[in-house]
Amino acid sequence: MTAYAAVVLAGGAARRMGGRDKPAVPVHGRSMRDRVLAAVADAVPRVLVGPGGSLPADVLVTREEPAGGGPVAATAAGLALLHPGTTVVALLAADLPLLTRPAVGVLLDALAAESGPGASDGICLLDDRGRRQPLCGVWRVPPLRAALDRTAARRAGALAGALAGASMRELLSELTVRELAWSAAGPPPWFDCDTDSDVRRAEEWTR
Known part of the structure; x- marks a missing residue:
C-alpha cells in the first residue's frame, strides 16, 4: 500500500448553510469532518486546515493565511506541515460525508500504477455530471508544491498571502491531472x- 499524508480543508464560509461550521454538521450522527478523517485514518500525518474542535490526537491542525483565504491558501498551509520526504498526499474537502477508505485506496492505487515521464501529477474523481472534483483526489507532493510556488509568483507576493483568493483551477492548470469516474456500487x-438539502440526501445514503 502506498504511504501517504492527508490534508483536509475545513475552512470554507458555508454561506449557503447560514455560515455555520459546515464540516461539524452531523450526517447520521457523525460530523462530516470526522467522516473524512476516518476515511484517511492510515495517513501520516493527517492535517486539518480550519477550525479544530474535538479531534483524534494524531491530527495536526493549522489555518490558511489569511483565515478564509480559500482552498489554495489552505492547501499551502496543509502541505507546510508534511514531513519533508512525503511524496503523496490526499487533498480532501471536509464536506465529503460519503468518502470511504476503499475509495481513497482506489485513488492511491491508480496513482501508484503510473510511473515515468508521462505519469499524472494527481488523480481526482469526477462527479455524476463529469465535473472534476480536485478536493477529492490524491497528488504527488513535489509537483503540487511547485504549482503552489508558481501560483504565488504569478500573484507577486509571499507564498501565504499571495495565494489568498486563488482558485483550484488556477493552481492545477499546469499539472497533469487524471480524472477518474466513480463506477463502484454504493454512495x-x-x-x-x-x-441542507445535500445533507439530507447524504443522510439517506448512510441509512
Missing part, C-alpha cells in the same frame, strides 16, 4: 454537501 464518495 458516491465525491458527493459534497453545500446545502
Whole structure:
C-alpha cells in the first residue's frame, strides 16, 4: 500500500448553510469532518486546515493565511506541515460525508500504477455530471508544491498571502491531472454537501 499524508480543508464560509461550521454538521450522527478523517485514518500525518474542535490526537491542525483565504491558501498551509520526504498526499474537502477508505485506496492505487515521464501529477474523481472534483483526489507532493510556488509568483507576493483568493483551477492548470469516474456500487464518495438539502440526501445514503 502506498504511504501517504492527508490534508483536509475545513475552512470554507458555508454561506449557503447560514455560515455555520459546515464540516461539524452531523450526517447520521457523525460530523462530516470526522467522516473524512476516518476515511484517511492510515495517513501520516493527517492535517486539518480550519477550525479544530474535538479531534483524534494524531491530527495536526493549522489555518490558511489569511483565515478564509480559500482552498489554495489552505492547501499551502496543509502541505507546510508534511514531513519533508512525503511524496503523496490526499487533498480532501471536509464536506465529503460519503468518502470511504476503499475509495481513497482506489485513488492511491491508480496513482501508484503510473510511473515515468508521462505519469499524472494527481488523480481526482469526477462527479455524476463529469465535473472534476480536485478536493477529492490524491497528488504527488513535489509537483503540487511547485504549482503552489508558481501560483504565488504569478500573484507577486509571499507564498501565504499571495495565494489568498486563488482558485483550484488556477493552481492545477499546469499539472497533469487524471480524472477518474466513480463506477463502484454504493454512495458516491465525491458527493459534497453545500446545502441542507445535500445533507439530507447524504443522510439517506448512510441509512
